[in-house]
Amino acid sequence: MKIRLERDVLAEAVQWAARSLPTRPSVPILAGLLLKADASGVTMSSFDYETSAKVSVKATVSDEGEVLVSGRLLADISRSLPAKPVDITADDSKMELVCGSARFTLQTLPVADYPTLPHMPEATGAVPSDRFAQAVSQVVVAAGRDELLPVFTGIRIEIDGDTISLLATDRYRMALKELNWNPASTQVEAQALVPARVLSETAKSMTAGEQVTLSLANSSAGDGIIGFEGDGVGGVRQTTTRLLDGEFPKVRHIMNTQAAMNVRVNTAEMIAAARRVALVAERNTSLRMLIGDGAVTLEAATGDQAQASEAIEATIEQVDGGAQAVTAAGFNPSYLLDALGAFDTPYVNFAFTAPSKPCQLTGLAELDGEPLADYRHVIMLMRLPG
Structure with a gap:
């Protein structure tokens, strides 16, 4: 294999x-990064039996071929190179990388031992990349982090015609984002x-292009994977990952609970006040919100x-017919x-149902406007003493 490509293109793709x-x-071969050069350019791939990543970039290819080298080492090297074209040559035993006066020689790994990457499922639909990144960022904050409870560490994607919903919960909070897409x-x-x-x-890594394509394997086929494709800096990026097993808890009904009281505040003011007051909050104790006349006090x-x-x-x-204030x-x-x-709205609405019951937050474009239902976030309230 013999190729030449720009330093920034190489560094971005390898990273x-x-x-x-x-x-x-689990096996040393999985630490490798597979580089494959053909007439269309260079493809770099990684796979750990759960998640695969593949990026295709333009390059000048003199000799086609493929090579497997330590991915983290190549990433460290590519970051450190001077801003000059990079020449890469490889045979069965070593890969040589030359950039200006810098020269590196890496031992190769056996390509034949590397696992075959899963095929990208058939495209299910596409969504604007910036809207998708924002939607995921809004929902991921409610996902669990305890690997002993894997079903809570996932985001449930629900597709119904031209609507795609993202839902996450760690049992103490939950978030739901709904958006239109092109199925x-x-x-x-x-x-x-x-x-x-x-x-x-x-x-986050696919916002350079206009859209992200989602490819969900037919569940009846037993593949259990989902794929994503989008443009990045310098090339096309593809990722597949195995889906999590287990049944996601049925929590959607909590999003539809009727509010007894609505409290509307300026989002930035509430964030600033909560950050300051939380500085003295003892671990595992609550930040209290006292609801008064025309104001709320955080303690x-x-x-x-x-x-x-x-x-x-x-x-x-106070909502007419609401329960206890x-x-x-x-x-x-x-x-x-x-x-x-x-x-991302200037105002936010707190919808309370009853003391010590879940509170739902929704965004407001205007203080006296209707709550925006496309993103809802529910927090389980902590019991107050007395």
Whole structure:
């Protein structure tokens, strides 16, 4: 194999393809990055039996071929190269990389021992890349991080015609984002539970192009994988990942609970106040929201050592026929800040149902406008003493 490509193209492609390489691979061969050169350019691939990544970039190819080398080492080298064209030659035993006066020789790994990458399933539909990245970022904050409960570490993708929904929960909070997309068939219906970390990294890395194509394997085929394709800096990127097993909890009904009281606040003011007051919140204790007349007050304390409170203006609306009025609510400070940070609207509405019951947050384009239903975030309230 003999190729030449620009340093920035090489560095970007290697970094992206190598990002999912396992830190401690179950077998040494999985630490490799596969480079394959043909008439169309160079393809770089990685695979750990769960997630695959493949990026295709333009290059001047003198001799076609393929080579397998340490992915992390090649990533470190490509980052350090001077801003000059890079020449790569390889045979069965070594790969040589020359950039200006810098020269590296890497031992190759046996290509024959490398696992075959899964095939990309047939395209299910496409969604604008920027909207998809934003949607995933809004939902991923509610996904669990405990690997002992894998079903909560995923984001459930639900496809119903021209609507795609993303749903996540860690049992103490949940987030739902709905958006329109372009399905391959208007009759398509499908569900998939995708690892949240993989989905988040993939969505963020494919914003250079106009759209991301989702490819969901037919569940009856037993493949259990989902694929994503989009443009990145310098080339086309593809990722596949195995779907998570297990049944996602039925939590959608919680999103439709009728509110007894609505509290509307300025999003930026609430974030700033919550951050300040949370500085003195003791671990595993709540940030309290006291609901008054035309204002809410946030309070937190660490025993007798430190206390903090701050009031901000709010619009309070008691819903006719609502249950018992909510005068105080306890939030996990981190959950509250994660939720508020996911909104891109100037105002946010807190919909309370009853003391110690879940609270739903929705965005508001205007303080007196209708809540925007495309993104909803629910937080389980903490029980307040007394």
